[in-house]
Amino acid sequence: MKYPVKHKINKSILAKEVRIIGDGITSRICSIEEARQIAFERSMDLIEINSTIVPILCRVCDYKKFLYELKQRDKEKKKNQVQSETKELRLTPTTDEHDLAFKTKHAEHWLREGNRVRAVVVFRGREMLFKNQGHDILARLAKNLEEVGKIELAPKMEGKRMFSVIVPK
Numbered sequence: 001m002k003y004p005v006k007h008k009i010n011k012s013i014l015a016k017e018v019r020i021i022g023d024g025i026t027s028r029i030c031s032i033e034e035a036r037q038i039a040f041e042r043s044m045d046l047i048e049i050n051s052t053i054v055p056i057l058c059r060v061c062d063y064k065k066f067l068y069e070l071k072q073r074d075k076e077k078k079k080n081q082v083q084s085e086t087k088e089l090r091l092t093p094t095t096d097e098h099d100l101a102f103k104t105k106h107a108e109h110w111l112r113e114g115n116r117v118r119a120v121v122v123f124r125g126r127e128m129l130f131k132n133q134g135h136d137i138l139a140r141l142a143k144n145l146e147e148v149g150k151i152e153l154a155p156k157m158e159g160k161r162m163f164s165v166i167v168p169k
Helices: 032-041 063-080 098-112 127-143
Strands: 015-022 025-030 046-051 056-061 086-091 116-122 149-158 161-168
Touching: 015 032, 015 046, 025 032, 025 127, 032 046, 032 161, 046 063, 056 063, 056 161, 086 098, 086 127, 098 127, 098 149, 116 127, 127 149, 127 161
Parallel strands: 015 056, 086 116
Antiparallel strands: 015 025, 046 056, 116 161, 149 161
């Protein structure tokens, strides 16, 4: 079975001297021929790990096992990554204090979970005349959330909508 070669292995390593590491091998600097011989005697592969240092670093191990370990490490990194979502909170210029407090609790919960909150004030009909009320609502929301989040994007008008983005601290 062929595996895609991502690393230089065995005869494709062209350096004169290498530092070898591996299970049951004392880390040392030796010639490339000696390193290949050590790998051959153990029925393993010589894999180039780091070519930027002098002498280059090579590991003596089974290449399939090495690829499997890399795959597992990448899987673990991906699992530990936190993906943040953007949650949207819709308001109107006539949103009451109680409704704003209720929506603030939702936003606070989302920010504590690590999500971003996009607060949107939607203007309908003649409400467009009262853009300052929308700005005031977004300012009060940001003030209520200042201990768990900070404003990433200040209130901005886009068509009939004014929005602001708040991110976790």
